[in-house]
Amino acid sequence: MKNKLKQIFKGGLGQLTIPLIAIALLVIFNLIRDPSFFSIELMHNNDGNIVLAGNLISIINGASELAVLAMGMTLVTAACGGQDISVGAMAAIAGSTFVKVLKASPSITGITVVIAFFAACVVAMLFASFNGVLVAIFKIQPMIATLILFTCGRSIAYWINGGATPTVESPIINAIGGFIPGIPVPTPVLIVIAVAIIFALAFRFTSIELFTQSVGINGSAARLNGINSTFIKLLSFIILGACVAVAGSIAVGRLGLINHETILLDIEMDAILAVAIGGNSLGGGKFKISGSIIGAYVIQMLTITLYAMKVSSTDVKAYKAIVIIILVVIGSPVIKAKFQKLMNRIKDNKRKVSVKGAE
């Protein structure tokens, strides 16, 4: 038992060390600053449902879209060694499709919502496979290939909407972005859990995780071993497309309208950041989805903490940047090696002292 503990401390938690340290630091900081930050209470919302409320809930709830996108982004990063910077724009397209289909139907029922969601999924997957084809078949770097949709994606969403910001009003849409009557947990959180379970099942019962890693580490070696690396790269983009559709639908559900300019603005940067904080290499290869999910919550917790400290929403970015830099500096290989050296020297000194004492 002791040995095992020692091993954990020695090897750290591997990839998850940095995100867990970050969460721990944020929790300690908040405990010192104001313990009531963590209070959770049951209260009645406007519709008369009993719901959970509190800073912790708003952290977990607010990071939902980010967490879903980070999961897909991790796969793309691992397989292609690059990031998709068009997720925000694609989410705008998916959200617009979602709203467009809902608007086209005479009344919004459960079935129409499901149909609309599938339409959004198909459209997002089509756009994602456009990116995927550029990356996998034409061998263009992901960041360049997705720059195209990053540039024009929001304009395409605008075009789908026909130059307006349409609203949808329905209890079902409100339930997607808010609470299902009778369940006190926010629906987006449930959706994130569902997506995470799907990922876990897919990794458990198929070899996609192994294949993705081997394609990311060395694509041509993977191909010589019989893995279709083009298909794996394309597949990672299509999965990201599905994640984008989920995130876009949640975002539409929260507000009940689609604004192509502001929906999930700058989320691509946050999603890439979540992947990086999760300890995944942005150069591809080995990955851990759990790291990215924790990374997403770290980012949201940081944001909410800053809001709680009365930092205005436009200024949050500057403070966020400082924390990010501190985190990546701690995690950088050079600093780690220096720290290791220092520890060794301290140990050596101790040994010398004890040897001298014995003499």
Place this chain on the structure above:
Amino acid sequence: MENTKKFRREPLTDTQLLMTITIGIFFAMYLIAMAVLKGGFLRPQQIFDMLNDNAPLIITSCGLTIVMIAGGIDISVGAVTSLVVMSCVLYLNRGGNIFVSVLLALGIGLAFGLVQGYLISYLEIQPFIVTLAGMFFARGLTTILSVNPQKAEHEGFAKLRDVKIEISWLGYVAKNGNRIPARIELGVVIALACVLIIFLLLKFHKLGRGFYAIGGNQQSALMLGINVKRTRFITYIISGLLSGIAGYVFMMHTGAGNATNAAGMEMNAIASSIIGGTLLTGGVGNVVGTLFGTLTLTTINKIVVSSGLKDPWWQKITTGGMLCFFILLQSIVLSRRSKKKQS
């Protein structure tokens, strides 16, 4: 014998090939616009307007080209430009000195370049994350300085801003009979000077060749005796410094600081570098190509606006389409060449 040697042409390198394609497409597009759309495209002032509006973009793209040639990426350029504009405007409005404001602009750019370059090259952190943090920091700092737009009200600065080079024989006769000379802003001169200096640096200086070397193959560069870390450090310093200059030029063009200044400039700069034939993988690129990349990007926008597509979304969609075209073209050209080399 000597004659044949003189006239034997070396095959174009990747850099030159991609640059030639871009320049060719730019001229073809402009000539077609002149023939079909007429109007403003027939006046030389159109080209000068394009340069006047895009001088800051040209300068930042130059910096980005260097960083990309060395195999890195810098997405903080737009935000740093915005921060420079805001801080210089605020400084001048408090009765500052113009000379000091130039130093302030350069200092801010240099500071960002130094910190980011140190973190990336000596601490080996991924450039995307570091410059992303730099972007967040600069944008956040800009809004902390002022959320509201600030107009520069400094007499000396107003004089400096109005310095324009007028070429009367390139002008045109306006409808009311007045002859309007062609106007070039001071910023354009600075931008073209930057392009020239960087072109010479990349082409003839040891340091510039080092950029290509570390971008092409880091390991080989190390074995050739190039100080890889220091060379990479210098690319970010140059990029930061150029963002500072771009910020000052931006301020000379608009004369006001706004938190949303230069929004999305980093992606435009990356796009112009790519259209100009720079590869994000490093080792390939040319700053003259970047200049034409910027002009191509602007020409597309001008054509869309003047060809009567009124709906607001067409501009960006056509830009995206053109970007897609250029990227695909590059990919096909390069893959065909590498196949030819192998056979």
